[in-house]
Amino acid sequence: MARPMNAFYAQSGGVTAVINATASGVIQAARRHRNRIAKVYAGRNGIIGALTEDLIDTGRESAAAIKALQHTPGGAFGSCRYKLEGLEQSRAQYERLMEVFRAHHIGYFFYNGGGDSADTCLKVAQLSETMNFPIRAIHVPKTVDNDLPATDCCPGFGSVAKYVAVSVKEAALDVLSMSRTSTKVFVLEVMGRHAGWIAAAGGLAGSRLGDPPHIILFPEITFNEEKFLARVKACTEKYDYCVIVVSEGVRNAEGKFLAEAGTRDAFGHAQLGGVAPVIANLVKSKLGYKYHYAVADYLQRSARHIASKTDLDQACAVGKAAVELALKGHNAVMPTIVRKSNRPYRWTIGVAKLTDVANREKTMPRDFIAADGFGITAEARRYLAPLIRGEAYPPYEDGMPKYVTLKNVAVKKKLKTTFKL
Amino acid sequence: MARPMNAFYAQSGGVTAVINATASGVIQAARRHRNRIAKVYAGRNGIIGALTEDLIDTGRESAAAIKALQHTPGGAFGSCRYKLEGLEQSRAQYERLMEVFRAHHIGYFFYNGGGDSADTCLKVAQLSETMNFPIRAIHVPKTVDNDLPATDCCPGFGSVAKYVAVSVKEAALDVLSMSRTSTKVFVLEVMGRHAGWIAAAGGLAGSRLGDPPHIILFPEITFNEEKFLARVKACTEKYDYCVIVVSEGVRNAEGKFLAEAGTRDAFGHAQLGGVAPVIANLVKSKLGYKYHYAVADYLQRSARHIASKTDLDQACAVGKAAVELALKGHNAVMPTIVRKSNRPYRWTIGVAKLTDVANREKTMPRDFIAADGFGITAEARRYLAPLIRGEAYPPYEDGMPKYVTLKNVAVKKKLKTTFKL
Numbered sequence: 001m002a003r004p005m006n007a008f009y010a011q012s013g014g015v016t017a018v019i020n021a022t023a024s025g026v027i028q029a030a031r032r033h034r035n036r037i038a039k040v041y042a043g044r045n046g047i048i049g050a051l052t053e054d055l056i057d058t059g060r061e062s063a064a065a066i067k068a069l070q071h072t073p074g075g076a077f078g079s080c081r082y083k084l085e086g087l088e089q090s091r092a093q094y095e096r097l098m099e100v101f102r103a104h105h106i107g108y109f110f111y112n113g114g115g116d117s118a119d120t121c122l123k124v125a126q127l128s129e130t131m132n133f134p135i136r137a138i139h140v141p142k143t144v145d146n147d148l149p150a151t152d153c154c155p156g157f158g159s160v161a162k163y164v165a166v167s168v169k170e171a172a173l174d175v176l177s178m179s180r181t182s183t184k185v186f187v188l189e190v191m192g193r194h195a196g197w198i199a200a201a202g203g204l205a206g207s208r209l210g211d212p213p214h215i216i217l218f219p220e221i222t223f224n225e226e227k228f229l230a231r232v233k234a235c236t237e238k239y240d241y242c243v244i245v246v247s248e249g250v251r252n253a254e255g256k257f258l259a260e261a262g263t264r265d266a267f268g269h270a271q272l273g274g275v276a277p278v279i280a281n282l283v284k285s286k287l288g289y290k291y292h293y294a295v296a297d298y299l300q301r302s303a304r305h306i307a308s309k310t311d312l313d314q315a316c317a318v319g320k321a322a323v324e325l326a327l328k329g330h331n332a333v334m335p336t337i338v339r340k341s342n343r344p345y346r347w348t349i350g351v352a353k354l355t356d357v358a359n360r361e362k363t364m365p366r367d368f369i370a371a372d373g374f375g376i377t378a379e380a381r382r383y384l385a386p387l388i389r390g391e392a393y394p395p396y397e398d399g400m401p402k403y404v405t406l407k408n409v410a411v412k413k414k415l416k417t418t419f420k421l
Numbered sequence: 422m423a424r425p426m427n428a429f430y431a432q433s434g435g436v437t438a439v440i441n442a443t444a445s446g447v448i449q450a451a452r453r454h455r456n457r458i459a460k461v462y463a464g465r466n467g468i469i470g471a472l473t474e475d476l477i478d479t480g481r482e483s484a485a486a487i488k489a490l491q492h493t494p495g496g497a498f499g500s501c502r503y504k505l506e507g508l509e510q511s512r513a514q515y516e517r518l519m520e521v522f523r524a525h526h527i528g529y530f531f532y533n534g535g536g537d538s539a540d541t542c543l544k545v546a547q548l549s550e551t552m553n554f555p556i557r558a559i560h561v562p563k564t565v566d567n568d569l570p571a572t573d574c575c576p577g578f579g580s581v582a583k584y585v586a587v588s589v590k591e592a593a594l595d596v597l598s599m600s601r602t603s604t605k606v607f608v609l610e611v612m613g614r615h616a617g618w619i620a621a622a623g624g625l626a627g628s629r630l631g632d633p634p635h636i637i638l639f640p641e642i643t644f645n646e647e648k649f650l651a652r653v654k655a656c657t658e659k660y661d662y663c664v665i666v667v668s669e670g671v672r673n674a675e676g677k678f679l680a681e682a683g684t685r686d687a688f689g690h691a692q693l694g695g696v697a698p699v700i701a702n703l704v705k706s707k708l709g710y711k712y713h714y715a716v717a718d719y720l721q722r723s724a725r726h727i728a729s730k731t732d733l734d735q736a737c738a739v740g741k742a743a744v745e746l747a748l749k750g751h752n753a754v755m756p757t758i759v760r761k762s763n764r765p766y767r768w769t770i771g772v773a774k775l776t777d778v779a780n781r782e783k784t785m786p787r788d789f790i791a792a793d794g795f796g797i798t799a800e801a802r803r804y805l806a807p808l809i810r811g812e813a814y815p816p817y818e819d820g821m822p823k824y825v826t827l828k829n830v831a832v833k834k835k836l837k838t839t840f841k842l
Contacts, residue, residue, distance in 0.1 A: 298592040
């Protein structure tokens with residue numbers, strides 16, 4: 001029997017509260033098949049680790065440390081934003097990958113990321129055919145943006161959704177308490193440059209008419225200042241306060257991001273900061289209401305302390321499934337989440353071809369957004385609600401979560417050549 | 422025996438994750454002494470409720486609802502920002518208070534707030550002497566700012582401290598994962614206009630040299646652009662990333678808030694938003710590092726989902742103690758937290774005269790701030806660490822915290838007169 005191959009695992013793009021849970025799933029599954037996968041090497045800082053032959057030997061980590069990845073946010077091996085283009089444009093990169101993979105006897109490629117990484121993974125998979133290189137490349141889904149096609153949802157999204165829904169609910173209670181004499185309008189800026197999934201999750205904070213958030217601004221809906229201000233006014237007059245969730249990707253009729261459009265600066269100077277202060281100042285200058293705003297930024301996607309149990313389970317499951325798919329001989333595929341039913345919520349793992357995943361973006365269906373463009377529909381609620389279910393608290397010590405730091409021992413380099421990024 | 426008097430309870434100023442736990446403590450304790458305190462009336466929207474005779478009958482709430490206040494953020498009866506001046510300047514207000522209190526047979530005044538409210542409470546207490554009005558006025562401490570004197574710490578602070586420490590730790594893991602190719606500098610803006618307690622709590626995110634946060638900017642330390650930028654550069658060159666916690670109250674050498682000083686706008690225009698974008702843009706323009714920033718705003722003080730158990734216990738305890746002090750005949754006092762020891766952390770309830778509390782502000786001791794002005798000392802750590810200890814999760818349903826909404830039934834008005842605020 002041939003000497004078993006090693007596996008390469010890398011994290012790509014923005015990290016999530018549960019991407020390390022997927023890493024844990026991959027490594028644990030591989031360890032159960034030592035006869036077929038000798039070692040799992042992780043790329044230090046993602047694919048860059050492969051290009052620079054900077055590999056991490058995950059075999060040096062204890063079973064307890066690998067398990068602790070399940071409750072540790074961030075990217076335990078480092079991630080990166082580094083896009084490989086097509087095989088022709090980035091030929092040097094792909095040849096370097098093969099050189100490193102050959103040197104380290106790597107036959108499995110697990111790439112944990114979003115849309116761009118699915119494309120890279122597909123290209124690596126194609127090396128097996130076009131360049132006759134023996135590799136099985138499996139893309140493992142991860143993105144807070146929830147914009148991957150072919151899967152019902154993306155690991156990482158459920159947790160950011162829960163964070164945003166809980167934060168809106170809590171902040172709204174604060175605003176409501178004070179609205180009689182103080183702040184009347186609260187704006188929370190959330191991520192989502194092209195798709196409004198995260199903003200939509202804010203809608204789960206309330207369930208009855210009049211519950212906050214009163215207004216959600218989606219990137220899918222062109223911002224209409226007049227309609228928006230009328231809505232803020234009506235809401236504030238009726239409820240004495242108005243809670244607004246705004247996606248960073250909201251654009252005006254000219255297609256410009258509000259965050260960059262400088263709506264409120266009469267001199268036309270570019271504004272510092274994001275869209276929340278633009279919206280807040282618009283409300284202040286046109287309606288005179290006192291405002292506060294928050295920008296969740298990285299807090300939302302790293303908030304492991306309030307992760308969704310459903311999301312965590314799915315993040316682990318896709319990691320495990322990726323290894324199993326590879327061992328079954330699959331190549332150029334991605335494990336997916338398949339929804340079996342809403343009530344009770346049941347899901348299973350499926351599989352999609354990367355040709356159906358790469359370079360496609362799943363925006364919110366129009367019927368998830370209310371007719372007036374300012375809220376979510378019952379349909380959206382049915383989709384979103386199960387994804388934030390369940391709590392999965394990390395262990396604490398002295399009041400702080402006990403997140404693991406891996407040893408991240410480097411694999412000895414075998415190549416004499418280096419690679420300039 | 423005389424007919425027992427009623428009590429008035431009001432929430433004042435900015436609310437916290439645990440101010441309702443104090444309300445719960447007051448109401449539960451009063452219910453155990455029905456022979457002496459007939460009813461607890463809460464002011465709708467704080468003291469405004471007393472002035473406008475808009476009282477809430479807390480007797481209409483079930484024991485379960487009052488208990489559920491312990492896990493519900495915001496201000497359950499509404500709060501307000503409405504400052505009463507001295508007895509002479511605000512004579513009409515104080516006379517109105519007495520009119521309402523007399524009409525509703527109110528003999529106990531529990532005022533739950535910060536420094537300004539302590540002053541108001543003291544004035545109400547003085548009515549008993551100067552105007553021969555039979556009232557016992559107890560101030561109940563509450564403020565995320567932790568700036569009340571005479572008490573070791575303030576209920577509300579421990580929870581915001583825990584939120585900030587956990588958020589810094591989580592976001593820092595995110596930034597570290599990506600710093601090789603993406604964001605190198607992360608800025609988190611926290612509350613604290615005059616005192617740096619909340620910013621200091623961010624320091625609990627790390628404990629070893631090199632741990633984030635790498636820089637804390639306190640309102641107590643004048644901002645020095647040159648020193649700051651040198652520190653950011655040194656940190657980023659050494660660790661490849663730099664995490665900064667900045668208090669909203671940081672000022673420049675001219676005594677101006679950075680948030681308003683428009684440091685980065687060459688045209689001198691006032692900037693939108695807070696201090697985080699100012700700091701972030703300064704770093705970008707002078708050092709060229711890619712940045713992200715978050716503004717925690719209300720999220721930090723409403724985050725009941727990550728409240729400190731220590732803080733919760735203390736919030737309940739001061740409520741209970743306030744009632745007991747009143748029943749013992751005290752007037753013009755405030756229950757305090759007295760620290761008995763650091764290891765193990767032990768505390769008890771003490772009592773302070775309001776004349777020692779009102780209109781004083783406790784800023785951070787200079788020996789809590791590192792000599793270079795950019796971090797906390799071991800002394801600060803010893804003080805802060807116990808305050809964030811313990812988790813006290815709210816119950817969840819379908820993935821969302823189950824926060825209680827009270828009935829807040831109005832007490833029938835007895836006066837024919839109204840009061841214009």
